Amino acid sequence: MAMEIRGDLAVKAGDRFAVVVAEFNSAITARLADGAMDAFERHGAGAKDIAKVWVPGSLELATVAQQLALSGKFAAIVCLGCVIKGETAHFDHVAQQAAHAIAAIGPATGVPTIFGVLTVNTMEQAMDRAGLKMGNAGWNAACAAIEMASVMRKLTPLTK
Numbered sequence: 001m002a003m004e005i006r007g008d009l010a011v012k013a014g015d016r017f018a019v020v021v022a023e024f025n026s027a028i029t030a031r032l033a034d035g036a037m038d039a040f041e042r043h044g045a046g047a048k049d050i051a052k053v054w055v056p057g058s059l060e061l062a063t064v065a066q067q068l069a070l071s072g073k074f075a076a077i078v079c080l081g082c083v084i085k086g087e088t089a090h091f092d093h094v095a096q097q098a099a100h101a102i103a104a105i106g107p108a109t110g111v112p113t114i115f116g117v118l119t120v121n122t123m124e125q126a127m128d129r130a131g132l133k134m135g136n137a138g139w140n141a142a143c144a145a146i147e148m149a150s151v152m153r154k155l156t157p158l159t160k
Contacts, residue, residue, distance in 0.1 A: 061102060
């Protein structure tokens with residue numbers, strides 16, 4: 001029978017997490033951050049186990065997340081932002097560049113870095129995904145971070 005590894009949705013003592021949050025569209029991103037903090041705390045992380053860093057916008061998320069990952073102090077990092085489509089191509093550039101930059105951090109550093117940036121067409125869609133109708137994407141991102149930290153810990157004996 002093949003070995004199977006699955007992550008646990010429980011924070012292990014000593015695990016630290018970082019949440020990097022874009023200030024732009026803060027009416028949304030603050031709700032995402034609250035959801036993430038709630039998820040971490042409900043799954044066993046204490047306030048001292050979580051670092052929250054605010055950056056100007058979604059394009060700045062990856063720079064800070066990479067620095068945090070390289071520090072070696074965090075089991076996983078969550079990036080939260082909100083990009084709402086407008087009348088120009090700016091949305092496409094920001095959403096795509098943020099996604100690519102954040103996605104590159106985990107493979108480059110070995111630290112799971114979770115993409116929690118909403119890319120939506122309207123403010124209503126953003127509000128729905130920030131806790132009003134469709135759950136909270138910040139909560140979901142934090143749960144993914146907890147689970148990935150567990151998976152990475154379980155992989156260590158296989159990769160050393």
